[in-house]
Amino acid sequence: MRNTIIDNLRGICMLGVIGIHIGSLALAPNNFTLYLFLEILSRYSVPSFFFISGYGLACTDKGLLSGSRLNYIDFMKKRLRGAGLPYLSWSLFYMLYFWLILPPGFVSWNPLHVAYVLFFGLGCYHLYFMVILLWFYASYPLWRRLLRIIIHQNIPFMLVLLFIFQLAFNWWTTHPGLNTAGWSVLAKNFFDYRLNYLPLHYLLIFISGGLAACYWEKFIALLRRYSAMVCVIFAASVAWDVQSCYEAVTVKGYTLIDLANTYHQLSPQGLCYTVGSLLFFCLALDWLERKAQSEGSLAKPFYKAISILSAYSMLIYFV
Template sequence: MPERNQIIDDLRGICMLGVIGIHVGSFVLEAPYPNSFLYMLLEILSRYSVPAFFFISGYGLFCQYRPETTIAYLPFLKKRLQSVGLPYVIWSLFYLLYFSAVMPGCINWQPANILFLLFYGLACYHLYFMVILLWFYFTFPLWHKLFSFFQNSSLKLGFILLFLLQIVFNYWTCHPNLKSTDLPVFLQNLFNYRLNYLPLHYLFI
């Protein structure tokens, strides 16, 4: 059995502190006299945590599935759906039931609407990262091939190019002048909720 990576374990703990900071920040900042230092600490500096969790997930996957190995896609996907997909659906439904209980009538329980909420991670705000993680798992063979290509050519150059492409892609897809109002409703939703499901925004991480 491989030895645990202490640095990654420590990083997980630091990331958990960041997540706590994000979630308590809104309560602190609602105080009668908001503190600018606390705002910077809880609402800005703590934002490292979610991208860092994505890094940890990717690191673990690429340690387990080395570039020279072949991925058995269906067993791989089944394992990830059990570990992430099932908890995501259960917690989404839990939050929907909770919101229905405290605000009766706020949730449309039509199957099409529930599927819509689950697909985009809209049952509760902080569940979006699980949707991105699932899409990363769905498309992992592509990123596995890309990493293998980088390793066989030039790993440093590959990551530099990927970083530059990441900046351009994120800037283009998040540019304020980019509108979706003329698109069909389905494409509008894909555009409007792109940060909730599209792993390309986090690919370099």
Template sequence: MAEQASPAAAPVRKRKPRLPAIEYIRGIAMMGVIAIHVGSQYLMNQTANIHLIALLEVASRFSVPIFFFISAFGLFYNLDIHEPLNYRAFMKKRFRTVLIPYIVWSVFYLVHDGLFYRVGLPDPLHFLTILFFGTAKYQLYFLVILIWFYLLMPLWIAIVRRAGLISLTLLFIAQIAFDYWSSFSVPFNTFVYGLPDHSWLKPFLMYRLNYWVVHYIFIFVLGGYLAVHIHEFQNFMQKYRRAVTVFFWAALVWLVAYYYQLIYETGYTALEAINTAHQLCPAGLFYTLASSIFFFTIFTYQKYPKVLNPILHQLGRHSYFAYLVHPFFITYVSVALQKSGHLMTAPVTIVYYFVILGLSMFAAAVCRKIGEHLPLLNEWTIGVYPRKK
């Protein structure tokens, strides 16, 4: 009796080469987020240096949007958009890497702040509301938006599959229009703030930046599109490297100039100026676009000392934990400064920034090491699971 031929094995799709730029940008973005939150502490000084505020609060405004750019790039880089998406498996993996850490860190901050500020713990219904809007701590809303992006992944695949230069340009214009309306429309914002406090609609509109993915659709879709067309993107970066650099600096100058205009010509305070010259204003959107392309270009073609690569690697490797933990250190370092009688002057603020960054990175490295022996720590805090043998 002849042997039956064994069924042909399904072809295994090779993973694409690792792109260090993705990891390096994560680290830079994390540093930028810490700068924004350190700047918020510095703004409590009534005589704060507006130029240092420009560095901490304006120049770093690419940080949150570029996280979405990199997240989309990483998702689409090893994804075949022409094959059906295993949505269940996709969401299971993303919930393990994002949802579980989000819930763990939310509970951590609610318990910590409840004890530290003596405000107690929220009731169950309020707790669910906090989780939905991402308000347990000021940096956690990013994970809420990211979860919504994951939930809508089939939509992004469909958009990226059909995207081209013209459609991306139109999407960028639509993004400018929508973000301008959401941030600066007087009738809309008057309506929102005019709603009674007991209105069920008010929190859904007040916290719209915490969960409306539409505020960041363009930069997410762009990240996915460039990942799918990685070879064309690499050729573009190599060919137009100088133009990309000029575009980045021009966009930065535009956003910073807008900040100074608001202060010197319009008469805004520094706080009012940074709440206007942010990542969702037109200048901020161009700066986000320019930053995304610029950082990817310089980290791909190494136009900087290579001795920095190990540092950039560590910043990127521990960026997730450092991003999540840094408000904890901001709380205690601020208390230590107050008790020691030190004011948040410009020199103190610069040292303060590097102390927060250093403590956050140190805690991330230590917990990551401990997590190698106690896997549950890494699983719950950063969604990293032991590799299957």
């Protein structure tokens, strides 16, 4: 049975993706408020898609809780058909597009260069998400094992530990302080594009999606019971993100583009905002769904619009 809240969460996430990719338009008038909404407060979207992916994998993994063996070959065949082929075809499409519109030399069809572009998700700037997703699929046996360990331990305590790890890992990988001048070209590329392929940056969110799948009824019941707290957490995460950006611009002299490169989804502010957003949007979609079932409810058209956006979210993302 499909979970309509998770399905419609795709639509909410896609609104964020659209905001990110038109956010640069706000740079010209130097409009701080517009840029904040489009380029900073839309950053929940990319991690939230990993929450949805973790949910989907855990839902379809019938042997997850029992600990039965995963048929890895069949699992990867299915994932490569569903995600690998679209990624390959759209990457080649964008390479062809840029080859046609850019001056000669910008795009090479040398097999090694094509492999380099595909490995790091460089066909177009938004395709890196698919590379990280494919790495999550390829390493799923590890995360499957981690999910079972968390489930058989104290879940809140394990999530706190994972949250601390996520903060530390994201901070170190985005502020490594390493001098790569003497590194080989291969090592330098792996370092420079580390944010394009390392799934560990989104491990907390991915695992949380898997846990939500295993305990969905309890998860929704907790959101309803503590709805006021969820709203406060969301508002506090927004306030911290906004205050950090405002201080950076007014006190530290940051440009708008500096904000996006600093207060992104991997920053401490961005991680807290992602967690707060996921809790809030799941609660809001649950409320919207129940309201939309009422006769003559004004929530119906809004619910339908989100559902349509969700249904075409993958195509919208690639385009």
